Amino acid sequence: MWMRFWCWTKGGSLNVALMPIWSRLTGRLRACGLPMKRRAAFATTHQRTHEMIEFFRFLWPYLAHQQGRYLRALVLTFFEAVLATIPPLSVGLGLVILIRGSADIRDVAPYAAICFLSVILRTFVIQHAWRRGIFAGDHAAEALRNRIVEHMRNVPLGVLSGRWSPARLATLIVEDGRWFNETAVFFLIRIFQGVVATVVLALMAAWFAPVALIVLIVVTAASLLVIRVVKPIGKRVIRSRNDLLGQALLRVGEFADGIAVFRAYGQSGNARKNLRATVANLHDVALDGAPALIFLQQIGTAFVSFAGPLAVTVIAVLQLRGVTEFAAGAVTPALLLTLAAATTFIAGILRTLLPLELGNRARINISEFLSTPELPGDRSDFGQKLDIAFKDVSFSYGPGKEATISNLSFQADPGSVTAIVGPSGAGKSTLVSLLLRFHERTGGAIKLAGIDISQADPAAIQARMSLVSQDVHLFRDTLRTNLLLGDPDASEARLSEVIGAARLTELVKALPDGLDTMLGDTGRTLSGGERQRVAIARALLKDAPILILDEATSALDPITERAIQDALAALEAGRSVIIIAHRLHTVVDADQILVVDNGQIVERGTHDTLLENGGLYGRLWAAQEKATGWRLR
Numbered sequence: 001m002w003m004r005f006w007c008w009t010k011g012g013s014l015n016v017a018l019m020p021i022w023s024r025l026t027g028r029l030r031a032c033g034l035p036m037k038r039r040a041a042f043a044t045t046h047q048r049t050h051e052m053i054e055f056f057r058f059l060w061p062y063l064a065h066q067q068g069r070y071l072r073a074l075v076l077t078f079f080e081a082v083l084a085t086i087p088p089l090s091v092g093l094g095l096v097i098l099i100r101g102s103a104d105i106r107d108v109a110p111y112a113a114i115c116f117l118s119v120i121l122r123t124f125v126i127q128h129a130w131r132r133g134i135f136a137g138d139h140a141a142e143a144l145r146n147r148i149v150e151h152m153r154n155v156p157l158g159v160l161s162g163r164w165s166p167a168r169l170a171t172l173i174v175e176d177g178r179w180f181n182e183t184a185v186f187f188l189i190r191i192f193q194g195v196v197a198t199v200v201l202a203l204m205a206a207w208f209a210p211v212a213l214i215v216l217i218v219v220t221a222a223s224l225l226v227i228r229v230v231k232p233i234g235k236r237v238i239r240s241r242n243d244l245l246g247q248a249l250l251r252v253g254e255f256a257d258g259i260a261v262f263r264a265y266g267q268s269g270n271a272r273k274n275l276r277a278t279v280a281n282l283h284d285v286a287l288d289g290a291p292a293l294i295f296l297q298q299i300g301t302a303f304v305s306f307a308g309p310l311a312v313t314v315i316a317v318l319q320l321r322g323v324t325e326f327a328a329g330a331v332t333p334a335l336l337l338t339l340a341a342a343t344t345f346i347a348g349i350l351r352t353l354l355p356l357e358l359g360n361r362a363r364i365n366i367s368e369f370l371s372t373p374e375l376p377g378d379r380s381d382f383g384q385k386l387d388i389a390f391k392d393v394s395f396s397y398g399p400g401k402e403a404t405i406s407n408l409s410f411q412a413d414p415g416s417v418t419a420i421v422g423p424s425g426a427g428k429s430t431l432v433s434l435l436l437r438f439h440e441r442t443g444g445a446i447k448l449a450g451i452d453i454s455q456a457d458p459a460a461i462q463a464r465m466s467l468v469s470q471d472v473h474l475f476r477d478t479l480r481t482n483l484l485l486g487d488p489d490a491s492e493a494r495l496s497e498v499i500g501a502a503r504l505t506e507l508v509k510a511l512p513d514g515l516d517t518m519l520g521d522t523g524r525t526l527s528g529g530e531r532q533r534v535a536i537a538r539a540l541l542k543d544a545p546i547l548i549l550d551e552a553t554s555a556l557d558p559i560t561e562r563a564i565q566d567a568l569a570a571l572e573a574g575r576s577v578i579i580i581a582h583r584l585h586t587v588v589d590a591d592q593i594l595v596v597d598n599g600q601i602v603e604r605g606t607h608d609t610l611l612e613n614g615g616l617y618g619r620l621w622a623a624q625e626k627a628t629g630w631r632l633r
């Protein structure tokens, strides 16, 4: 019999029979723009296995101390899968006994008892397996999300303003993190369960009738073939869905943040239109993609449903032709039950393949982000004297972009005050962001206490610096939490002290819940000047040896600014200070003033020497003096 079957396939009859169907299918899909390789269909299993192994390898370290629990979940799943094969087998064998003519209930009763026992035991085992799997998977997802956040802390800021925008990262953490979790828990375990159960059931079917095994292999291969065809569509839909989701998040964020601007310019209609267009795109992708995916996936799983009838037909043909001779009548019900159970499990596996694609895409996206290089360096052995030295430093915001800083050198001694002034866009903020290692210089060297900062741990550098910038970010949390960012362990007394120094006492009194008032969109919104004072209080709390003030008092009224200047003067004592300021009267006492234009220091000196020089500083000073005399007519 086997020889005949072999000759039939070898002689090409099978190919001849399947070729027109295959050509039609591939022809239609090619017409839809899908790349098709005839033989490639048979690589599906290999590729899927490879993807699952890759996913597993990626998952494994994040399971950390939950690895044992996850493995126990897999072992329990293995037993659960074996238990799942017992009901069809025991019912089938009971039926065989009945069909063969046994009238004694005692012959059948053990099979019924085994069937019930296995069902009860399976329910028990499955619960334990899932509980362990879900716990371990959740743990891995949490560890992965923390790793992403940690990586965000350690990559140059340029990475986060480029391809990995905040919206893209939100999608990565929320959406991709979710699919990573689902794949780790549900799909991998379900596939493992399906494979084990299918193998056991297929062996049982082969025991009833060896030809059934061939039939199962053929229908499964046909299903995999179809799934292979579906895969590019699935990939395309999933990729555009991910991209659009990122865009939608970005637009929603922009719309929410900029609603006041849109309204002020009477453009809220346009902004809403943009937002709607993005949401509509998302909807279109779902609508276009979903029916195709469901239809093609159903075709894939439908093939395996033919296993039972096909096996019976083949057995019948073989019997009728006299190729085989066995008690088909007695065996067929058991065979059918076993095949039905096997096909249910195969269909279950096939149904997880497309969602598995989402998990796989999530893995690729997350790996891509995690592979962006972190800022190198681990030195933190700075001494007490934190002198700052820039030597021929150059920097540009991207390859091929014009240099924002070129060959810039200066030295700031410990305890001195260095002011950086210059026209808007000259590169002043960029300069301090290089010192903080928010970006990596492209040329020259920046040294802190004699150590090249490119060899230093960015966190160690940032721990030694307090930054108060013109853009103050407050978190949607209480005022207390926002202040304690400066020093999470600060005592109440210290907190009151800096609140007083930053002229925040009146504000705290006026807030409904004082320091515990929620800030942000769910709570109280602060004015620009109030925000700036909160940032100053944070810096006072941090008490770092280097203070960087980037237009720190620009949003304050003159009276508050004077008061804050006094507080800052007290803070400046004994520290190195770098002040970026447009209001030149705030820097007249600086030890050195660097005048920056076009990314270069064009003048340096004290206020008096610079005025004497009559250069750019002199012109800026004169322009400001004149501006103070201006008034609107």
Ligand SMILES: Nc1ncnc2c1ncn2[C@@H]1O[C@H](COP(=O)(O)OP(=O)(O)OP(=O)(O)O)[C@@H](O)[C@H]1O
Pocket: 161, 397, 404, 422, 423, 424, 425, 426, 427, 428, 429, 430, 431
């Ligand atoms: N993240 C960024 N990516 C690309 N270009 C940037 C980025 N940040 C700043 N720039 C550009 O670099 C140049 C210098 O900007 P920077 O903010 O350092 O100037 P500045 O002197 O501090 O200006 P201002 O006084 O107006 O704050 C500007 O042309 C600005 O557009």
